[in-house]
Amino acid sequence: MPEVKEFRLPDLGEGLTEAEIVRWLVEVGEVVEIDQPVVEVETAKAMVEVPCPYGGVVTARFGAEGTELPVGAPLLTVAVGAPSKASAAPEAEGSGNVLVGYGTGAPAARRRRVRPEAGPSGASGSPAGAGPAGGPTDPGGPEAGGHRRSRLRGLSAVAAEGVAGAGVASGAGPQAPVSTGPVPVVSPLVRKLAREHGLDLRTLTGTGRDGLILRADVERAVHAAAAADRAPAPSPAAGVAGAERIPLRGLRGAVAEKLSRSRREVPDATCWVDADATELLAARKAMNAAGGAKISLLALLARICTAALTRYPDLNSTVDTEAREIVRLPGVHLGFAAQTERGLVVPVVRDAHLRNAAGLSAEIARLTEAARTGTLTPAELTGGTFTLNNYGVFGVDGSTPIINHPEAAMLGVGRIAPKPWVHEGELAVRHVVQLSFTFDHRVCDGGTAGGFLRYVADCVEQPAVLLRSL
Missing domain, CATH: 3.30.559.10 (Chloramphenicol acetyltransferase-like domain)
Structure with a gap:
């Protein structure tokens, strides 16, 4: 049976934390080879083609053209070992390709993860290594060679949005609701700080290893809430019928x-x-x-x-x-x-x-x-x-x-x-x-x-x- 591998948006270097999908270079069901460019993205610095470190059959694409994704969000999944020109390569090995700060020289070590409990609707989180019908796999993703990966708060929310946008085309099912399982927090100080400011830790996405919520994440959320309270009321022009809104991104x-x-x-x-x-x-x-x-x-x-x-x-x-x-x-x-x-x-x-x-x-x-x-x-x-x-x-x-x-x-x-x-x-x-x-x-x-x-x-x-x- 082919092994489904998930390829996430790699660290593009220079402190870049997000990129916009400009153009997909492959379709679902298409055979790709190792290091073949699969998507063209625009960052705050330049337009770049992103090569995939896996060879096989594309089983899902996450995010439509025009979608902005953070570093670490899923890009696509590849069935490695499916009949293809790339199947002759050892499945457990990456290409060794390095895209700025991202390496695929060796397989990622398996990590234990906290599985979310069933929500009110009875849905549960997807198992690690899920295919097109699942969400992101192991949050560590392919981090071979010890290369640094940038992480961005709000990763889960944006990644989920990108997956939902690609669900119809790739056959993905409905996404699981917000987890009601254990919150990834270690420090009692972090929990205490959240309680003092009335923050629900389940609404935060940690920037620590494997999504661990850090004190800095809570402090940023507190500052963001305070800034929102101080923000002036929207100008009258904001609600004008027919006004064009141009996103300030990229x-x-x-x-x-x-x-x-x-x-x-x-x-x-x-x-x-x-x-x-x-x-x-x-x-x-x-x-x-x-x-x-x-x-x-x-x-x-x-x-x-x-x-x-x-x-x-x-x-x-x-x-x-x-x-x-x-x-x-x-x-x-x-x-x-x-x-x-x-x-x-x-x-x-x-x-x-x-x-x-x-x-x-x-x-x-x-x-x-x-x-x-x-x-x-x-x-x-x-x-x-x-x-x-x-x-x-x-x-x-x-x-x-x-x-x-x-x-x-x-x-x-x-x-x-x-x-x-x-x-x-x-x-x-x-x-x-x-x-x-x-x-x-x-x-x-x-x-x-x-x-x-x-x-x-x-x-x-x-x-x-x-x-x-x-």
Whole structure:
């Protein structure tokens, strides 16, 4: 008899705790091979294809397209050992594939679990290893090789919702009601804390091992209830007939949370200056006329930024609010804003301070193409220390951008347009650009910010200034 194995949404790394199902790549009843991609998901960082570590026949899919699932929620079940091309592989072994923080190098150890008692309707929890008609199996799931797995409170509720959504298509039966069996709590302190705040522990899902409810889980629930009590009444527009609601999740939700956090925590300020970019455009034209790979204007601006950060290292830093310290960072990982069909993303050029204009241009081109095709990895979207925002591509002159938390500063570049300008004592038509600089006022004062921006403007107006740092 084939063994039914459950494949859960693996840890996708970079602290990601959930993902949205964009597109299923396999159907129920289809034969899959080990490490074959089975679903395409969108996280807060990127779009990725998830490979299944088992070979066999797909017996169930959990979650329709558009469903958001937390890490650890069931994705699908596979009948291993059913007649297939993958059946030649030993059933007890995984593929050894590692998807970021998820490994399948060895079978998971069997664990004892608390089975829920029969509910009022007489239904009981599904046994471990249940097939399409059952719910999630052993909550530990495949955790071979000791790889870390993120767990998220509310896992059971969201996972149940995903299973219910797939029940009709996969033949799953009705889901069991909320368990009336033993609550997975060890510490008497946790029970006491719940009683003091009137919390029903059966409504919580623990983040400890095997779903154990921890003190932190109870405290989060208490804080959430208090926040709900303080929440303002919904605006009149919330109940307007025909109003469209767009979920803030995935990439859009991550951007919203990051910008909101920046506004809450960072006392930012902005200064700006107009600069004559005529000579910079001429320098780029001369570079590209000399042959070789073309150098983009954004790459030249990036090179100017790295030179300016060398002179003003306080701006390549972050603030540790708990320690009340400014952390000056040793290298420049330069982020640049890129607009895509999925929204705004900020790819990061690693070690930008070690690259020349040609190297910056090549890497920016590669990351931009990956952003457009949705193939950026989480590592390519995180870890930036300074951001360059070229909003001039939208045809606007100026902006007061929000700092990309937890960075300390951002340079904004407007469109370069012909304008009247006094050049060498005479009025002339020159190519002028507005540069704006937003900075964390905890990190520096106006003198440092003004010095940085003035140096950038000088390099734009007289590219030969950069020769000092080459």
